Amino acid sequence: MTQNTTLGTVLVTGSSGTTGRRLTELLRQGGHDVRAASRTSEHRFDWLDRSTWEPTLKGVDALYLLPYDPEPLTADFVRAAVDLGVRRIVLLSGRGVDVPGYGGEGNEAVAHHLAGEEAVRTSGAEWTILRPGWFAQNLSVGFLREDVVAGELRLADGDVPVAFVDAEDISAVAAEALTGSGHSGQVYELTGPRALTLDEVAEAISAGTGRSVRHVRLTPEEFVAEKVTQGMSEEDARGYEAVLSPIRLGLDSHVSDGVRLALGRPPRPFSAFVEDAEASGAWNR
Numbered sequence: 001m002t003q004n005t006t007l008g009t010v011l012v013t014g015s016s017g018t019t020g021r022r023l024t025e026l027l028r029q030g031g032h033d034v035r036a037a038s039r040t041s042e043h044r045f046d047w048l049d050r051s052t053w054e055p056t057l058k059g060v061d062a063l064y065l066l067p068y069d070p071e072p073l074t075a076d077f078v079r080a081a082v083d084l085g086v087r088r089i090v091l092l093s094g095r096g097v098d099v100p101g102y103g104g105e106g107n108e109a110v111a112h113h114l115a116g117e118e119a120v121r122t123s124g125a126e127w128t129i130l131r132p133g134w135f136a137q138n139l140s141v142g143f144l145r146e147d148v149v150a151g152e153l154r155l156a157d158g159d160v161p162v163a164f165v166d167a168e169d170i171s172a173v174a175a176e177a178l179t180g181s182g183h184s185g186q187v188y189e190l191t192g193p194r195a196l197t198l199d200e201v202a203e204a205i206s207a208g209t210g211r212s213v214r215h216v217r218l219t220p221e222e223f224v225a226e227k228v229t230q231g232m233s234e235e236d237a238r239g240y241e242a243v244l245s246p247i248r249l250g251l252d253s254h255v256s257d258g259v260r261l262a263l264g265r266p267p268r269p270f271s272a273f274v275e276d277a278e279a280s281g282a283w284n285r
């Protein structure tokens, strides 16, 4: 895939986050001019403060769009971006958004992802949509980190395998789609090279780190009850279980070929994620 040599400024939204931080680094290593934006990044951008939108988008050629899950703001932002001259948009969506009921009936983040996808498809800009599965980094910086640190992955997963994807791969695909050619109009589903059960995940983390991590399989009712005991409202606990339900239902067990299609190489193995996470001290107390 050839490099776009006329590319100007690339805007990375969510640049302090899991994919945005890695993408910013990759693009800068490639010599690109990056505007790194979020509430706490070097360029201040707040989805909820529309006065920050225009200064964020002005002078930008290509945009990495990390949506704001709680509210449907993507379409307005895409319109503003194209009006201000953005020519290329790479949207982070999610695998499963096209599966009815994925993540629970009425899952707002899924609905917002779908609306965002439609907005970029009809924007008039060149677009690429990334649909990653569950990030491996959920285990190192996300909602499963505390379980790993405590040594017990306690989930209602039904022992069904999950094809975790490494955020390094998501960011590499985003960098390629923003700066290379041949990715316009593509929807890349991104996973790791194989699906792992949570038993295998616990074994891989234990083997790669010398820590003792085990998997404790809960029923959905047990999972909800545990969260309520920990202080979550019953409604929130049920919503949380619904968001995680695609794992138990096997909707994230299949391996997708997006990394290979976009980059011409296989995705990174789970063991590489474990090695990096341990080296970064992600699981230190």
Ligand SMILES: NC(=O)c1ccc[n+]([C@@H]2O[C@H](COP(=O)([O-])OP(=O)(O)OC[C@H]3O[C@@H](n4cnc5c(N)ncnc54)[C@H](OP(=O)(O)O)[C@@H]3O)[C@@H](O)[C@H]2O)c1
Pocket (backbone or CB within 6 Å): 013, 014, 015, 016, 017, 018, 019, 020, 037, 038, 039, 040, 041, 045, 046, 047, 048, 066, 067, 068, 069, 092, 093, 094, 095, 109, 132, 133, 134, 135, 138, 142
């Ligand atoms: N985690 C998964 O397994 C998974 C799987 C598939 C799809 N996804 C999708 O991936 C996306 C990212 O999820 P993540 O959990 O990994 O998040 P993340 O990228 O690690 O963090 C969210 C980013 O958004 C920024 N942000 C938050 N509120 C903001 C605001 N009001 N204005 C501007 N920026 C704001 C944060 O920066 P500041 O705090 O500095 O503002 C941060 O950089 C979501 O759309 C999610 O649906 C996630």
